[in-house]
Amino acid sequence: MTATALTPAEMTDRTGVSIDTLRYYEKEGLIQNVGRSESGHRRYSDEDVLWVEVLRCLRDTGMTMEQLRHYCDLGAQGDHTAPERKRLLTEHRAKVEEQIAARKEALKLIDHKLSYYEESSS
Amino acid sequence: MTATALTPAEMTDRTGVSIDTLRYYEKEGLIQNVGRSESGHRRYSDEDVLWVEVLRCLRDTGMTMEQLRHYCDLGAQGDHTAPERKRLLTEHRAKVEEQIAARKEALKLIDHKLSYYEESSS
DNA sequence: GAACAACCTGGAGCGCACTCCAGGTCAACC
DNA sequence: GGTTGACCTGGAGTGCGCTCCAGGTTGTTC
Numbered sequence: 692m693t694a695t696a697l698t699p700a701e702m703t704d705r706t707g708v709s710i711d712t713l714r715y716y717e718k719e720g721l722i723q724n725v726g727r728s729e730s731g732h733r734r735y736s737d738e739d740v741l742w743v744e745v746l747r748c749l750r751d752t753g754m755t756m757e758q759l760r761h762y763c764d765l766g767a768q769g770d771h772t773a774p775e776r777k778r779l780l781t782e783h784r785a786k787v788e789e790q791i792a793a794r795k796e797a798l799k800l801i802d803h804k805l806s807y808y809e810e811s812s813s
Numbered sequence: 814m815t816a817t818a819l820t821p822a823e824m825t826d827r828t829g830v831s832i833d834t835l836r837y838y839e840k841e842g843l844i845q846n847v848g849r850s851e852s853g854h855r856r857y858s859d860e861d862v863l864w865v866e867v868l869r870c871l872r873d874t875g876m877t878m879e880q881l882r883h884y885c886d887l888g889a890q891g892d893h894t895a896p897e898r899k900r901l902l903t904e905h906r907a908k909v910e911e912q913i914a915a916r917k918e919a920l921k922l923i924d925h926k927l928s929y930y931e932e933s934s935s
Numbered sequence: 936g937a938a939c940a941a942c943c944t945g946g947a948g949c950g951c952a953c954t955c956c957a958g959g960t961c962a963a964c965c
Numbered sequence: 966g967g968t969t970g971a972c973c974t975g976g977a978g979t980g981c982g983c984t985c986c987a988g989g990t991t992g993t994t995c
């Protein structure tokens with residue numbers, strides 16, 4: 692099923708997400724069915740790595756924990772929630788587009804201010 | 814000097830920044846030399862409006878309060894700090910470019926996930 | 936001149952997303 | 966088998982950027 696089984700420390704190396712945050716995400720339901728060793732230690736799969744990368748991508752673009760929790764809950768409920776998940780993702784996509792547009796405007800404003808400093812070199 | 818003198822409420826209408834936040838920014842040194850009426854009430858100038866828009870632009874693109882404070886402190890210190898201010902702005906500009914790039918990557922990932930929902934309509 | 940809204944100050948409180956801690960278990964190496 | 970380090974849990978603490986509150990003054994309107 693899963694080729695590798697990463698320890699929490701290895702998972703942190705792979706994803707850049709701290710052990711504490713990984714546990715927090717799991718507690719909040721954003722990472723589900725995390726494997727365990729016989730002794731109870733977490734063992735992450737390659738799929739977990741990919742999923743955490745998705746989580747970080749969505750978080751870093753402003754999706755809140757609450758929204759992510761909802762999205763994950765829907766996923767756990769089965770295929771019939773696919774349309775709703777598609778809707779959420781499409782909605783978020785639009786927000787990311789807006790963020791890009793806003794940042795392009797910001798660049799204009801910054802460049803305008805920078806033009807005042809034109810003659811001086813750094 | 815200043816054509817108009819806006820009350821705090823009018824300033825909020827113009828900039829979308831709440832009265833509390835305006836006072837907070839002033840207390841933190843991000844807005845300096847705010848005018849006062851005889852009775853001690855704040856009176857904002859058109860320049861203040863423009864400046865608050867710059868502040869919001871920088872804040873919304875991830876500049877921290879501390880960095881903004883530093884930038885404003887430099888401005889208050891006079892023209893000889895212009896090179897340093899230019900440097901800070903250029904540095905922030907690069908970050909905004911990175912944010913745009915990261916968001917473009919996010920769009921790719923979102924679109925990839927959305928492709929799984931292709932056949933179902935929302 | 937009374938009522939009511941807008942303003943003032945200093946300081947406390949809040950929501951979010953982590954991050955850290957205490958007190959204990961497990962594993963690996965000398 | 967003892968030490969050392971990675972891991973476990975539940976819960977407390979933190980930092981940021983606001984946001985709200987109490988208690989008081991000012992300004993306008995009837």
